[in-house]
Amino acid sequence: MPERLVLSLGGNAFTREGEDFTMSGQFSFAADALAPLAAILEGDTELLITHGNGPQVGYILTRVEEALGKAYRVPLEVCVAESEGEIGYVLQQTVHNLSGGRRPVATVLTQVVVDASDPGFSQPEKPIGPWFDPAQAQALAAAGLALVYDDAGRGRRVVASPRPLRVVETDIVKSMLELGIVVVAAGGGGIPVVEAAGKLAGVEAVVDKDLATALLATELVADGLILVTGVAGVYENFGEQSQRLLRNTSPAELTRLAAQGQFPAGSMGPKVGAAIQYVQATGRSAIICQPDDIAQALRGNAGTTIEPDQDV
Numbered sequence: 001m002p003e004r005l006v007l008s009l010g011g012n013a014f015t016r017e018g019e020d021f022t023m024s025g026q027f028s029f030a031a032d033a034l035a036p037l038a039a040i041l042e043g044d045t046e047l048l049i050t051h052g053n054g055p056q057v058g059y060i061l062t063r064v065e066e067a068l069g070k071a072y073r074v075p076l077e078v079c080v081a082e083s084e085g086e087i088g089y090v091l092q093q094t095v096h097n098l099s100g101g102r103r104p105v106a107t108v109l110t111q112v113v114v115d116a117s118d119p120g121f122s123q124p125e126k127p128i129g130p131w132f133d134p135a136q137a138q139a140l141a142a143a144g145l146a147l148v149y150d151d152a153g154r155g156r157r158v159v160a161s162p163r164p165l166r167v168v169e170t171d172i173v174k175s176m177l178e179l180g181i182v183v184v185a186a187g188g189g190g191i192p193v194v195e196a197a198g199k200l201a202g203v204e205a206v207v208d209k210d211l212a213t214a215l216l217a218t219e220l221v222a223d224g225l226i227l228v229t230g231v232a233g234v235y236e237n238f239g240e241q242s243q244r245l246l247r248n249t250s251p252a253e254l255t256r257l258a259a260q261g262q263f264p265a266g267s268m269g270p271k272v273g274a275a276i277q278y279v280q281a282t283g284r285s286a287i288i289c290q291p292d293d294i295a296q297a298l299r300g301n302a303g304t305t306i307e308p309d310q311d312v
Helices: 023-042 054-066 076-098 134-142 170-178 209-219 251-259 269-282 291-298
Strands: 004-009 046-051 105-107 111-114 126-132 147-149 155-159 164-167 182-184 191-196 199-202 224-228 286-289 304-306
Touching (some): 004 023, 004 209, 023 046, 023 291, 054 076, 054 126, 076 182, 076 191, 126 134, 134 147, 134 155, 164 209, 209 269, 224 269, 251 269, 269 286, 269 304, 286 291
Parallel strands (some): 004 046, 004 224, 046 182, 105 182, 111 191, 224 286
Antiparallel strands (some): 111 164, 126 155, 147 155, 191 199
16 A cells, blocks of 8 residues: 555546536535545555546636626636635545544645746636526627637637646645645645746636646655546547557556547546656556546556556
């Protein structure tokens, strides 16, 4: 068992397909998703949990848009912070109940530094929030917001997704882990901020959760990284008759397959990229698996394990 483990939960860890999104549903599904961690929580493994926030931040944005003119405007990075608090509460309570209160757990609102000149700011491509009817979309576009449109003329906001450079609270997270505290951090990729003359300021953007997790795991020199997703692992030719689950692979093989277009940006691409980044930076292994397989994946019996290239 790794001494310091980073576990990243995808957005599917908080909702089931076809079910209404509710707070009680989030608690229920989080309990199911984290159940395989019971054995880990019985030991002394230092555990950091990161998570996605796509559904939650979308609903927060819906509330913000509906309240325009009735309440003060909440910028996107504050919406991310609010989602970190909401999901952190769910995960804190779930871990507490799962460990019988034996393991202390805390959420850290996490700021992630990005480059103000990152190309993502001039070409926003990350869709967020709800779809707006044509009239609403036209009004938002007139207000200067970038949108993408569907065939019915509905619009959805797109924002920058700059590459994460540094996690501001890394030393705090490290100290908490060393004290035996289970830490929830870097939720939704963290709160995006830019830095100038030693001062931080929030920016309208979202940071990729998997890349932020890999960065934090690297900064913490974690012994293992698990990226939890909705499928059994990384597949070659996914969705085709010839699909093949990659049980053991390497950054070189994944890079070759990615160049063939095997891992689309909207699905497995970010997780594969994050795993490659972490493995190459640390020389340690990463795992991509589904929630029910976490325990077996740590034993090498499930999921996809990405190990350093042999010549490294």
